[in-house]
Amino acid sequence: MNDTDRTGLWLVGARGSVATTVATGLAMMTSRAHGRDGLVTELPVFVDAGLCPLDAIVTGGHDVSEAPLAKRAAALADAGVIPASALVLVGDELDRADERLRRGYDPEEEGQAEGVQRLADDIREFREREGLARVVVVNVSSTEPVAQDDPAFESLAELESAWAAGRSPLPPSSTYAAAAFLAGAAFVDFTPSTGARVPALRELAEREQVPWGGSDGKTGETLVKSVLAPMFAARALRVRSWSGTNLLGGGDGATLADPDAMASKAVSKARGLEAMLGYPVEGPVHIDNITDLGDWKTAWDNITFSGFLGTRMTMQFTWQGCDSSLAAPLVIDIARLADLALRRGESGPMTQLGFFFKDPVDSEEHQLFTQLDSLGRWACAS
Amino acid sequence: MNDTDRTGLWLVGARGSVATTVATGLAMMTSRAHGRDGLVTELPVFVDAGLCPLDAIVTGGHDVSEAPLAKRAAALADAGVIPASALVLVGDELDRADERLRRGYDPEEEGQAEGVQRLADDIREFREREGLARVVVVNVSSTEPVAQDDPAFESLAELESAWAAGRSPLPPSSTYAAAAFLAGAAFVDFTPSTGARVPALRELAEREQVPWGGSDGKTGETLVKSVLAPMFAARALRVRSWSGTNLLGGGDGATLADPDAMASKAVSKARGLEAMLGYPVEGPVHIDNITDLGDWKTAWDNITFSGFLGTRMTMQFTWQGCDSSLAAPLVIDIARLADLALRRGESGPMTQLGFFFKDPVDSEEHQLFTQLDSLGRWACAS
Amino acid sequence: MNDTDRTGLWLVGARGSVATTVATGLAMMTSRAHGRDGLVTELPVFVDAGLCPLDAIVTGGHDVSEAPLAKRAAALADAGVIPASALVLVGDELDRADERLRRGYDPEEEGQAEGVQRLADDIREFREREGLARVVVVNVSSTEPVAQDDPAFESLAELESAWAAGRSPLPPSSTYAAAAFLAGAAFVDFTPSTGARVPALRELAEREQVPWGGSDGKTGETLVKSVLAPMFAARALRVRSWSGTNLLGGGDGATLADPDAMASKAVSKARGLEAMLGYPVEGPVHIDNITDLGDWKTAWDNITFSGFLGTRMTMQFTWQGCDSSLAAPLVIDIARLADLALRRGESGPMTQLGFFFKDPVDSEEHQLFTQLDSLGRWACAS
Amino acid sequence: MNDTDRTGLWLVGARGSVATTVATGLAMMTSRAHGRDGLVTELPVFVDAGLCPLDAIVTGGHDVSEAPLAKRAAALADAGVIPASALVLVGDELDRADERLRRGYDPEEEGQAEGVQRLADDIREFREREGLARVVVVNVSSTEPVAQDDPAFESLAELESAWAAGRSPLPPSSTYAAAAFLAGAAFVDFTPSTGARVPALRELAEREQVPWGGSDGKTGETLVKSVLAPMFAARALRVRSWSGTNLLGGGDGATLADPDAMASKAVSKARGLEAMLGYPVEGPVHIDNITDLGDWKTAWDNITFSGFLGTRMTMQFTWQGCDSSLAAPLVIDIARLADLALRRGESGPMTQLGFFFKDPVDSEEHQLFTQLDSLGRWACAS
């Protein structure tokens, strides 16, 4: 990596909780006002990977909201997500970051074909204006409903004909993915959306020779699952039921109050357990919007299992985490790692990023430490 | 391994909960009355290790109690540790196993020098009478107080002079270790005792060319710790406190009501967390005797941690496990693996068994999956 | 009360878990094989109420299933709901109880008008054959969907015209209530059904001068709520959210897997919190069928509250209860208390029974100790 | 009560967390900057009691520390105990309150006889300077070790001879109680100290005709116990074990790291359960100092119980409370109620205050709602 290279981190949903925490955190860390807890890419295992330094990352992004970043940051400070001191220490930097944000895609206002071009232009313009070597687009916008199948998903040719015919077949997340690809940027979906996986977009990424990945950041209950399920397996203990309840408020909680968005999230969360254990396990996963909790999530899991001679036992855990605080450093990690893939000229699905996701693209590996091993090996391979 | 080889599993504390569950379980599994859940050595990773079959294991052992095995089994069935059907299905087999048990060592009755010889003779006689190829001794007797240092521990020569002078410097667990070594058997301590680690006994094991290991079976709270602590580390989350409370009754609970025995256990439990995280963490670990719980243990852990920009979060877990049911299959696993070491002519500390222990001998590795990897590689190496 | 009086306890759903536990428990207690834990009417406060003795209670009932009581009892013993010894000790008595059971009402087989008459005849015949002074009918059948409104509910006259016209407007639970009233028996609904509350049935009870009550036995999460909510109120702490998850299997769990039955139960559970606190509180209550749990229910509640100067705090509880074991003694308590009401010639809604119910008829009082006070005062009033 | 009456609240430990929260809260509420959540005396039941208005309460007190109130308030705001806005809104008022504080009693510096006189003079001077109608002294200083018995405790005469002889037999808390009595003030111990209960001090209170009470504010685990234990009793469920772990930091946590202070607290917490249930229950109560938790306490209780036919069940709860925030309004409640007792000319032990305490003086009643009933009746009696 050239020492003066700078990398763009373009956030879709750039005014949301996660994105605002990312922008604040980058500013705090590069101004030395805070340490690097929570950043996986600062672990010793990544020391030889030659990742881009934090102060070489420039943020920008799209959002359909126009609420100022500083205002969102103030709300996050009130809720205890970020330190109150940040408002003073990096307020100016947030205002500058705000100027790099652009209007998101709204299907009511723009046709999809034009939208994709306009979004891609925004990304290209960001790269040029800021003199960036590479750009990584990460989607941290509101969870969208599971997309309805459409014949236009089947190939790039069919998608392009649909666009030519004035149709808008893609869900919003895929619109951003298409724009990223066209602009030569990497694209990673941190939300549960899997829209980038349809054949038409896979083809587009291949044609543009860019890497892409996702989806659904693994920050709480599923993170714990990804070490506990292998623990039961390692001890030959049979998991008989695994029930989970997630209570959360905030923007994400409000979105998930919509049953369609919820469905998308629940599907993503349920994946993995069977893959890790090798057999299906009964038990629902609930996600409830409790406005009083704000950005804080409380998850409770009840696991029944049996062992030697069939004896029944129980384990329960409670997780009280701050979602945006857990997600933000991972978004930065992902940006650094996707930047590395771009620099290496890799393209196609980044299966090495499974460590970060509930629903890792093109991978059935859900065990956290196995995922970390693969990631470390990939990052340090030269 | 010769197809007709049979292996002896000699249990110290052979009439206790764990030992009785081992004997009942072996009988149930070999009579096809029950499956093999809980047995780690039945996992696919051990398929090529050529471990001795379950029906080639013959049990025997020492105990200072004379309560019949069948009676202990009835109590365990009442408590739900083993299925009630076992009493009928394998009652005869338990009576036969009972006849293979011998009187344990009581310092009030025997000098230590004679005691060691007598115990070793019991083991030799067991091997000959039953026509066994090899014998593994596993200590599952009551937790003993932490041993006082003694100059006789420093070398085999000094130990032998002490014995010659009529002194009895070793704690009971080491007396059994010495007897095992003299009889050419492997010795593994499943209790918190670390007596086998003193220089004098290390020398003896070396002289007799036998393998040995331990200590303190990892079956509950510490098992969970060994996957959760690495999870926090993998995500660069800083653990700020980790407090634990263990409630248990049964024989083990009653023993641990003695503060000296408790101290031994608590020390063993505390090890590991700092090793896994790389820094010390505040927080006590309590072990309380609650007779009402019988063999069932309830552990509750409260973990506080911080992440990105210092945000504080909390995780808690509750573990309601049946201790003897969790421990018994591991004792069988250990017997099969130590048998393999004997067969391979290995001697000295079996560091590959760390997967099973809270306080693994000569190892600072406490991460469960790293331990399982090492174990699997060792077992399948030819 | 005449010393030789005997009272009939007629159970609707007489072959279910709760009913079988009632029959087994009565047999165990009257044969002195077991003590009286769990029976509220054995508390000192009821000593002067002159309730009928346990050995003066004779059970009978309706069920649409034909599975023998003894078989259900065996399943309950396996699951740890009742002691295994009961199968031997009171097996004969269960077989005799079985002979007192009659075929339940199935709308596919019988018109409702005839059905009601036939059910009432069964009850009358039970009273005469057994020489009973009074009969109390308690509904412990499967939870039914919330009933659709029907004009026939509005008055007894309209109900009778509907029947005359060959219509079957009542839900099953109300059919049993009507039969009980016609037979001069008290009727109490232990299920969430509120069918007995419609004007037509109120009139019928009035005409027949019988007491009636319900509904939905308060045995777990709601029981705890009925003391914790008043605790927060007594300390002027503001409850901000109260979320609950109930995991259960068994017959009841299976029924509640039907979303309609579930709706009925959830409504009943939600009542009360607002009444106790004086303001509405956000938070869903889930009921999930986890077959692995059998008759054991695990409930987890997460409560957020604020106090002085608005400081936010949290409380959580986990309840691991055996539903049938908690419900059965209450059914016996209710039988003794409704018998007292009958003996005193009281009729209409038994609001004094609110202590037992999640959704007490004609009462807004949900605080457990206030309810117990009222009940005790009523019972001991002469 | 005369409309212009003002009442003094004299706090021992006036610079501690609880006391600082009291002072801040009074200032916030009287300046209308905050509502009255957490204040029991604002509940409807006390409306007719004629309690002194909040803005008629003037604070003062003793402390051995000299740290400014404003500094302590800043630390409490950082920890989330009080709102950050309070520092600005009522900072001036805190500085004024600071000027009303006096140097506490240090046995190294003063003889006890002189000390008592000096402390009493401070209280008298406070009453006169501020023109107060009455003064209530509440002890919220650090928990002190359980006091050693001394013959001087046995009567006022013996205490006075001991003082005359230059001895200092009383523990610090009793020194403040004696001073309060001499100054004609009511005295209430919010700490676990029971020093005011010895015969010598009872006599002194009687002679001075002042009321007194305590001890150990019931703010967390014990509060919950005082409604759950009666719940089990009301349902005839047999509690078999009740184990508790309390994790807390802050000043109180640090003090309790001293085993002697801890012993005092643990004794106080253990009282009550047997009284509420009518039989002894096994299970330890731990109190651990976890500095990372600051003023936030996490308590975990595990309760095993059995019901009908002996079936075993379990309940657990976790309480995450802010100790000072829970305690402060109760201190204000106590001041208002003791003020009422003074106004009514009552003297001797205030048994009506049991609602507030883990270890209520001269009372075996521990059930929260029974305590609230008594308190309400006493307060509203004219």
Ligand SMILES: NC(=O)c1ccc[n+]([C@@H]2O[C@H](COP(=O)([O-])OP(=O)(O)OC[C@H]3O[C@@H](n4cnc5c(N)ncnc54)[C@H](O)[C@@H]3O)[C@@H](O)[C@H]2O)c1
């Ligand atoms: N925080 C976590 O731990 C975590 C974990 C996994 C996934 N996620 C996902 O991350 C996403 C963001 O979470 P959040 O808490 O920041 O949510 P948020 O509601 O605070 O922010 C979402 C932002 O997306 C914007 N947005 C909505 N639709 C858009 C569109 N079509 N184009 C551009 N912007 C749009 C919104 O205006 C808002 O500013 C969610 O989808 C969430 O499910 C979060």
Ligand SMILES: NC(=O)c1ccc[n+]([C@@H]2O[C@H](COP(=O)([O-])OP(=O)(O)OC[C@H]3O[C@@H](n4cnc5c(N)ncnc54)[C@H](O)[C@@H]3O)[C@@H](O)[C@H]2O)c1
């Ligand atoms: N069960 C678990 O999960 C687990 C985990 C780790 C360690 N352990 C350890 O395993 C050991 C056994 O546990 P348990 O529940 O079976 O206990 P237990 O009390 O039921 O059995 C112990 C047996 O050892 C016998 N014994 C005592 N002193 C002896 C001596 N000097 N020589 C020979 N026998 C003696 C006793 O008579 C008894 O029969 C304990 O030390 C326990 O700490 C158990």
Ligand SMILES: NC(=O)c1ccc[n+]([C@@H]2O[C@H](COP(=O)([O-])OP(=O)(O)OC[C@H]3O[C@@H](n4cnc5c(N)ncnc54)[C@H](O)[C@@H]3O)[C@@H](O)[C@H]2O)c1
């Ligand atoms: N156990 C508790 O703690 C508790 C608490 C509150 C309410 N309840 C209610 O008690 C009821 C019984 O619970 P259970 O666990 O015994 O359930 P269950 O499923 O074991 O038994 C229900 C019985 O009702 C019978 N039944 C179904 N429809 C009938 C009909 N139309 N007429 C006559 N019999 C019929 C079934 O055949 C079955 O034998 C449920 O409605 C449950 O919601 C139970």
Ligand SMILES: NC(=O)c1ccc[n+]([C@@H]2O[C@H](COP(=O)([O-])OP(=O)(O)OC[C@H]3O[C@@H](n4cnc5c(N)ncnc54)[C@H](O)[C@@H]3O)[C@@H](O)[C@H]2O)c1
């Ligand atoms: N907060 C609660 O929920 C709660 C409940 C019950 C009891 N309490 C008790 O209230 C007391 C105060 O708690 P806190 O959290 O404010 O503690 P803290 O440590 O913050 O404050 C105690 C104060 O007492 C002062 N002090 C110590 N010795 C003194 C002496 N001899 N004379 C005068 N002042 C002295 C200290 O300097 C300190 O300022 C403790 O005893 C605690 O056990 C608190």
Ligand code: NA
């Ligand atoms: Na045990």
Ligand code: NA
């Ligand atoms: Na405190």
